[in-house]
Amino acid sequence: MYRLVYHSKPFGFDTSVLNGLLIDSRENNQKNSITGSLVCRADIYLQMLEGPEEKVLKTFNKIKADDRHLEIEVLFTDENIKTRLFPDWAMKDDPVKSWMWSQKEVAEGAVRKSTELEIMNIFKKIAAI
């Protein structure tokens, strides 16, 4: 199985955009055996997609073309993962918590500077909620 984590900048972010996006994502992901989590705030999306490599890459190609966000950048990928972090979630959403990054830190590129381990630890905390 394959894991891909990227971040991006929301465009036109509000609750109805987010809810619509989550409804579509969950329906598609269920069909594609994709699970994961979407961390969201007006200034950031951080998403983990896990599942069959071909399905994850196909979905990510659609996501990249979506005009509801900008500056999409892959942070890391992992091939041959043995277990899912979000086995029961077609797409678990979570607002950015203050212990992650302030808006100022995000603006200054904190996400890009984080290590894979630091990002994985964020998702592990979300998975444990």
Ligand SMILES: Cc1cc2nc3c(=O)[nH]c(=O)nc-3n(C[C@H](O)[C@H](O)[C@H](O)COP(=O)(O)O)c2cc1C
């Ligand atoms: C931040 C963000 C995250 C998204 N996550 C997913 C996702 O996990 N799965 C998915 O199928 N689509 C996701 N989308 C939506 C896709 O970009 C696209 O609109 C959708 O897959 C199209 O579905 P359709 O082919 O059924 O029309 C996301 C979009 C954004 C902006």
